[in-house]
Structure formats: structure tokens, C-alpha cells
Amino acid sequence: MIELLVGMIVTAIVAAAMIRLMMTDLRFAEDREAWRVARQAARGGFAVLTADLRMVETTGGVEAATADGKDLTVRVPYAFGVLCTTTGSLSVVSLVPVDSAMYAQSGHSGFAWRNDTTAAYTYVGGGTRITLGSALLCTLTGIPVVSGGCVVALTGTIPVGRPVGTVIFLYRRMRYELKASTQMPGQTALWRTPLTSGSAEELAAPFAATARFRFYTGTATIPQETVPSPLSSITGLELAFDGQSDRTPRMSTGPKVVQFASSLYFQNVMP
Amino acid sequence: MTRRSFAQWNADQGGATFLLALLFIVLLSFGAIAGLGRMSAERRSTGNIGAEVDAYSTARAGLAKYLASATAAPGASLDTTITGLPGGSATVSVRRLRTASGSLPALYVIRAYGINTGAIRYDAQTPSAERSVAQFATWEPGTMNVTAAWTALAGLEKSGGSGFLDGGDQCTANPTVAGVAVPVSAIDGGPGYDQSGGTSVPTGSPGVLYPAADPTSFATVLPLDWNAVVNSGTIKFDYNLTSGVGLPLIYTGWPAIYVNNTSALSLSSGNSGRGLLVVRRDLALNGSFTWDGVILVGGVLTSSGNQTIQGAVISGLNLKLGETVATSDVGSGSKTYRYNSCYVKNSLQVVGSLVPMTNARLDNWPGY
Numbered sequence: 001m002i003e004l005l006v007g008m009i010v011t012a013i014v015a016a017a018m019i020r021l022m023m024t025d026l027r028f029a030e031d032r033e034a035w036r037v038a039r040q041a042a043r044g045g046f047a048v049l050t051a052d053l054r055m056v057e058t059t060g061g062v063e064a065a066t067a068d069g070k071d072l073t074v075r076v077p078y079a080f081g082v083l084c085t086t087t088g089s090l091s092v093v094s095l096v097p098v099d100s101a102m103y104a105q106s107g108h109s110g111f112a113w114r115n116d117t118t119a120a121y122t123y124v125g126g127g128t129r130i131t132l133g134s135a136l137l138c139t140l141t142g143i144p145v146v147s148g149g150c151v152v153a154l155t156g157t158i159p160v161g162r163p164v165g166t167v168i169f170l171y172r173r174m175r176y177e178l179k180a181s182t183q184m185p186g187q188t189a190l191w192r193t194p195l196t197s198g199s200a201e202e203l204a205a206p207f208a209a210t211a212r213f214r215f216y217t218g219t220a221t222i223p224q225e226t227v228p229s230p231l232s233s234i235t236g237l238e239l240a241f242d243g244q245s246d247r248t249p250r251m252s253t254g255p256k257v258v259q260f261a262s263s264l265y266f267q268n269v270m271p
Numbered sequence: 272m273t274r275r276s277f278a279q280w281n282a283d284q285g286g287a288t289f290l291l292a293l294l295f296i297v298l299l300s301f302g303a304i305a306g307l308g309r310m311s312a313e314r315r316s317t318g319n320i321g322a323e324v325d326a327y328s329t330a331r332a333g334l335a336k337y338l339a340s341a342t343a344a345p346g347a348s349l350d351t352t353i354t355g356l357p358g359g360s361a362t363v364s365v366r367r368l369r370t371a372s373g374s375l376p377a378l379y380v381i382r383a384y385g386i387n388t389g390a391i392r393y394d395a396q397t398p399s400a401e402r403s404v405a406q407f408a409t410w411e412p413g414t415m416n417v418t419a420a421w422t423a424l425a426g427l428e429k430s431g432g433s434g435f436l437d438g439g440d441q442c443t444a445n446p447t448v449a450g451v452a453v454p455v456s457a458i459d460g461g462p463g464y465d466q467s468g469g470t471s472v473p474t475g476s477p478g479v480l481y482p483a484a485d486p487t488s489f490a491t492v493l494p495l496d497w498n499a500v501v502n503s504g505t506i507k508f509d510y511n512l513t514s515g516v517g518l519p520l521i522y523t524g525w526p527a528i529y530v531n532n533t534s535a536l537s538l539s540s541g542n543s544g545r546g547l548l549v550v551r552r553d554l555a556l557n558g559s560f561t562w563d564g565v566i567l568v569g570g571v572l573t574s575s576g577n578q579t580i581q582g583a584v585i586s587g588l589n590l591k592l593g594e595t596v597a598t599s600d601v602g603s604g605s606k607t608y609r610y611n612s613c614y615v616k617n618s619l620q621v622v623g624s625l626v627p628m629t630n631a632r633l634d635n636w637p638g639y
Contacts, residue, residue: 018295025302032306036313043320054634080407080633082368082378094368096380096405099635119629144347146366146380148637165369165378167407167631267632
């Protein structure tokens with residue numbers, strides 16, 4: 001009987017030690033997982049915005065930004081091409097190949113044409129985009145259609161005197177917000193809303209309350225929190241997407257927050 | 272309990288301990304494997320992001336390297352591979368969207384497809400990172416600020432009043448320039464333009480232009496990097512010669528010809544042609560030699576016979592290298608040196624470059 005009791009006590013001590021070890025291991029794993037979720041949210045937001053915003057040009061790309069850095073409206077170029085011919089209100093454009101998923105998204109907000117002399121773009125909002133089955137109107141003016149590209153007809157005003165070969169891009173107006181998540185109630189999410197048509201989309205969550213956009217101007221290498229004026233002076237964004245874990249790991253005082261900031265400079269910048 | 276059953280019970284207890292320990296080790300192993308799996312996924316995820324950035328850099332480097340290396344206007348379609356880039360290579364595709372017409376330059380779209388094989392990957396199954404970038408560009412022909420039909424840095428001597436030194440644009444595209452541009456004082460101390468006999472030959476706006484007081488000052492203010500032309504390989508010449516041997520027999524285009532001569536290069540009617548002719552030292556023109564385009568001469572240009580040069584001529588450029596140059600000499604006879612902006616433009620096509628258009632970069636050209 002005594003041996004049995006001693007055995008049981010020893011077994012209990014060993015078992016308690018084992019359970020304690022396993023609990024520590026689990027807590028550690030939970031802690032790591034929380035960090036991973038926080039990083040994942042930050043990365044996810046950055047990946048989507050990088051693809052969207054890289055081609056933004058400075059003269060009219062950023063349309064609006066709120067003072068808290070959590071709400072940004074941008075004209076996002078999604079296809080580039082050159083002018084074949086125009087009547088002034090209807091233009092035929094030869095588009096170079098474009099990522100099909102990006103092209104197929106809903107919403108066409110307008111186009112912008114480039115002034116050969118100043119390199120500045122003039123934005124023409126609204127109008128429609130119709131894909132043409134024939135490249136004849138481009139061929140007649142000596143503009144070839146690049147393999148993988150297509151010919152579209154755009155409605156919207158453009159000076160008749162613009163030379164053949166004028167660079168044109170099509171854009172969508174997009175609003176990016178850091179606001180309450182519906183997928184993870186009580187958390188902050190990154191939202192993208194096409195403003196011409198289509199519905200809001202929750203891109204990534206959760207983010208810490210400190211997540212925001214910051215702004216680069218000119219050749220500055222340090223971003224500013226104040227919204228620059230004019231907006232055309234913005235040459236890039238710092239995506240301060242501080243990711244946050246979706247729950248508080250045991251023995252922690254709060255959700256894990258990853259300080260994640262990455263710079264994104266617009267590629268089409270006026271000299 | 273019999274002795275036999277107690278022994279069996281005791282043996283069973285030992286087995287249970289062993290099994291429990293084994294179970295515990297297995298559980299811990301599963302935990303470790305799961306943890307390592309997570310870590311591996313993290314590494315792959317981070318590695319993928321890094322590889323994507325590397326591939327983007329490779330594509331951009333390939334595009335930049337192609338732009339820097341393009342020495343002639345590309346045709347309608349061109350595909351080439353740029354190797355030797357850090358971490359990989361890039362396939363560059365050039366498509367002409369518009370041919371040059373009037374004042375509009377030829378327009379191209381250039382796409383670079385970068386493949387980065389140097390990025391650290393944590394899985395043998397993971398393919399190389401790939402990325403496309405594209406850029407609109409125009410072919411800008413070389414330009415030359417022509418101030419006279421003949422610019423003679425060391426001065427110019429002319430015998431008699433026959434012939435033409437005419438700054439009027441024979442192509443009628445540009446305003447009239449001076450007939451000759453010379454320093455006030457020639458290298459020999461005489462007048463910059465020294466004509467013996469007859470009425471003054473140079474015509475233009477003005478007939479004789481004096482941009483500087485002396486040859487050294489003139490060499491300083493003349494905006495042409497002669498050192499880069501003859502010593503730095505700025506221009507990719509179609510012909511690199513040391514004498515008149517090897518000059519084209521038939522001219523179908525507007526070639527760029529460089530003659531790195533030690534003694535005076537002598538050209539006569541059989542050497543007539545067109546394009547950009549660059550002569551490192553002295554040049555002697557004889558007989559009925561004709562040339563359409565630009566002639567740049569490092570030393571003295573002497574002219575005997577009845578030549579017709581249409582385009583622009585600059586002589587005495589070795590002054591820009593600090594070398595000694597004598598006065599150029601146009602002998603008597605019917606010499607015709609006329610400014611022609613079209614011939615100048617045509618002959619400078621080879622010194623043009625592909626210029627990326629500001630504000631016209633693309634980033635979503637598919638790789639498939």
C-alpha cells in the first residue's frame with residue numbers, strides 16, 4: 001500500500017511537471033501564432049496595395065486623403081495604351097497587354113491622356129470603355145496592336161489635335177480605408193471600395209489602431225503624417241500597417257501588435 | 272496474488288511507464304514538427320516576398336541596361352536577352368508603336384521580363400521569381416547645335432572669291448545660320464576668316480560669325496564633347512578605320528565613320544558619300560569630292576579642287592584636347608559648303624538614344 005501511494009505521488013509529480021511543460025509549450029505556440037497572424041494581416045494589406053498603387057501618377061493620382069491617414073481616394077491606372085484616332089468625344093486606343101484579373105475588375109472611372117511636351121496627364125472622368133473586335137482603326141493610322149493587347153473605344157473629351165501615339169491610361173477611382181471589420185467584429189480592417197461601381201471589399205484584418213497611411217513628398221525620404229497640400233505633391237506612401245493578432249494570447253496583457261511599415265513610391269512621377 | 276501474477280503485474284507496470292514516456296515523446300515531437308512547419312512556412316513566405324523584390328530589381332536593371340545600350344533606333348519588333356544582371360537575367364521585348372513622322376519621334380513600348388534565380392528559396396519545388404516591368408520610350412535622334420556651315424576653331428583661310436560658304440538651310444527646315452564661324456584671331460595671329468582676293472564668300476546670318484576672341488576661347492565655348500567622341504566611345508561607329516582604306520564603296524544609309532589617322536586623310540571623288548565622318552587628325556579633300564552630312568575634323572581641313580559639302584563642318588576640334596592645330600585652308604576653285612539641316616539630322620541618327628518617357632511606366636504587363 002505504501003509503495004502504491006509513493007508510486008502514485010511520484011507519478012502525480014511527474015505528470016504535473018509534464019502537464020506544466022506542455023502548457024508552457026502550448027502558450028508559447030499560441031504566442032507565436034498570435035505574432036504570425038499579426039504579421040500575416042500586415043503583409044496581406046501591403047501586397048494588395050502595392051499591386052494597386054505602384055502605377056499611380058502624381059499630377060492627379062491621389063484624389064483625397066483624410067487628416068487621420070486612414071482614408072485615401074486614388075485614381076488607380078489599370079491599363080495603358082496609345083491613341084489611334086479621336087473624334088474629340090470618341091477615341092480609339094490600342095492597349096498594351098495588361099493583367100487580365102486587373103482589367104476585368106468592375107468599374108471604369110475614366111481615362112487620362114499625356115501631354116507630350118509637359119509629360120502631365122489630363123484626367124477625363126466618366127465615359128465608357130468598349131472593347132472593339134477589330135484593330136482596323138489603329139492599323140489605318142499606323143498604330144499596331146501589341147500581341148496580347150486589345151483595341152478599345154473610349155468616350156470622353158480629348159482634343160482632336162492630340163497626335164497619334166499619345167499615351168493614355170485607363171483608371172478606376174478607389175477608396176482605401178482602415179475601418180471596422182465585419183469579418184472580425186471589434187477589429188480594424190483594410191477596405192477597398194471601387195467608387196464607380198462595385199462593392200466594398202474587406203482586404204485584410206486585423207490591424208492595430210495605429211495603422212495608417214503616411215505621405216512622401218518630392219524626394220523626401222521621411223514620410224509625413226500631415227496630408228500634403230497640394231495632393232499632387234505626394235510622390236509615395238508609407239503603409240504603416242501595424243498588424244494585430246485576432247485574440248489575446250493567454251498570459252498576455254493584450255493582442256500582439258507588429259509594427260509593419262513599408263514604403264511605396266509612385267512610379268509615374270513628374271520631374 | 273500468486274508469485275506468477277505479481278511478476279506479470281510488475282512487468283506490465285514497467286511497460287506502461289515505457290509506453291507513457293513514448294507517448295509523451297511522440298506528443299512533444301508532434302508539437303516540435305508543427306512548430307517547425309510554421310517556421311518553415313514563415314521562411315517561405317518571407318523568402319517569396321524577397322524573391323519578388325529581387326525579380327522586380329532584375330527586370331528594372333534589364334530595362335535600364337537595354338536603354339543604355341541601344342545605339343540605333345530599333346525596328347518594329349525586337350527581342351533580346353540581357354544577361355549578367357545581379358541574380359538573374361531579363362528578356363527585353365521592344366515594340367514600335369509609332370514610326371517617326373515630322374516632329375514626332377518614333378514611339379516604343381519596352382517590356383523587361385526579369386527572372387531572378389539568385390534569390391534564396393527554401394523549397395526545391397519553388398520556381399524562380401519572375402516579374403515584368405514596361406516603359407514607353409521615344410527614339411530621340413542626336414542633335415547638333417549648328418551655328419555655321421563651317422565652324423573653324425583655329426580659323427579659316429580662303430583663296431579667291433569663288434565658291435559658296437552658305438549658312439542658308441538647303442532643307443528649308445531651320446533658320447539660316449552663319450556661313451562660317453571663326454575666332455576673331457586665327458591660330459596664326461591673322462584674321463579668323465582670312466580671304467585673299469575677290470568679294471567675301473561667306474553668306475548667311477551673319478556671313479561670318481565670331482563667337483570668341485581666340486581659338487582657345489572658341490574651343491572652350493563650343494558645346495561639343497570631342498574628348499568623349501574620340502576617346503570615350505560615346506558614339507558607336509559603323510566604321511572604325513585608321514586610313515581611307517575600308518571606307519564604304521556604296522552608301523545605302525547614313526553611316527557613322529571614324530578615322531583614327533596619324534597622317535592626313537586624303538579623300539577624293541571616289542570616296543564621296545554621306546553620313547557622319549569623324550577624322551581624328553588632318554583631312555585633305557581633293558578633286559570632286561562630295562559629302563552629305565556632318566564632318567568633324569580634329570586637325571586642319573584643307574580643300575583642293577571642287578568639293579560640295581552639304582550639312583555642317585567643324586574643324587580644329589583637337590584644340591579642345593589641348594593639341595596644336597593650324598588654320599584650315601580652302602584653296603581657290605569652286606568650293607561649295609552649305610548648311611543642310613536634314614542631312615545633319617540624318618547623319619546624327621546614329622548618335623541618338625532611346626529616351627524613357629517621363630510619367631509613362633507600366634507595372635501590370637502579365638508574365639504569362
